[in-house]
Amino acid sequence: MQLIAAVDSNWAIGNKGELLVSIPQDKKQFQELTMGGVILGGRKTMEGLPGGTTLKGRKNVILTNRSDYRYSDGVIVHSVEEALEELRRFPEEQIYIIGGEQIYRQFLPYCDKAYITKIDYAYEADTHFPNLDEDPEWEMTHISDEQTYYDLEYHFTIYQRK
Known part of the structure; x- marks a missing residue:
C-alpha cells in the first residue's frame, strides 16, 4: 500500500475541511498514479473530491463509522480491519491511501511507499500528515x-519505508 498527499512545509494537509491549495500538476500526478488502482479515504475526504462522487x-x-452510510458506487467499510480485508480482494492492484489525517495515521503502518508533494509554504492548517522526515522508519528516495x-x-517526492 502507498500513501499519497500534498503537504506544506509543516506537513499540513488541510484547514476547516478543505485542501490547503490546488495545484494542477499535483492533481495530474494524483490522477496518473491512482488511475486503474484502488483508493481508500475517509468519508469527508471522499465527499470533498471533485464532482461530488467517487473517482x-x-x-x-x-472508511466511515456511520453504519448506514452510502456514497455513489463506493465500497463502504467501518473499521481498519474491515478495510484491510476489503483491500485483500485486490492483490494485483495498486492501493493508495488518500486521507484525511486520521486515515493516514491509521494506515501508515501498512504502507511501504509515500508519494508526497512538498509545498514550500506554511499555511494556516488544522490537519496534518505524519512527518516522514522525522520518522526513522522512512527515507526520501526521490525528489523532483x-x-x-x-x-x-x-x-x-517519494518516501520508502526502510
Whole structure:
C-alpha cells in the first residue's frame, strides 16, 4: 500500500475541511498514479473530491463509522480491519491511501511507499500528515526538480519505508 498527499512545509494537509491549495500538476500526478488502482479515504475526504462522487477509473473504498452510510458506487467499510480485508480482494492492484489525517495515521503502518508533494509554504492548517522526515522508519528516495505554480514552489517526492 502507498500513501499519497500534498503537504506544506509543516506537513499540513488541510484547514476547516478543505485542501490547503490546488495545484494542477499535483492533481495530474494524483490522477496518473491512482488511475486503474484502488483508493481508500475517509468519508469527508471522499465527499470533498471533485464532482461530488467517487473517482472514475478506480475502485473507491470509504472508511466511515456511520453504519448506514452510502456514497455513489463506493465500497463502504467501518473499521481498519474491515478495510484491510476489503483491500485483500485486490492483490494485483495498486492501493493508495488518500486521507484525511486520521486515515493516514491509521494506515501508515501498512504502507511501504509515500508519494508526497512538498509545498514550500506554511499555511494556516488544522490537519496534518505524519512527518516522514522525522520518522526513522522512512527515507526520501526521490525528489523532483523544483516546480512552480504562480509564486508557489514545490517538489514531488517519494518516501520508502526502510
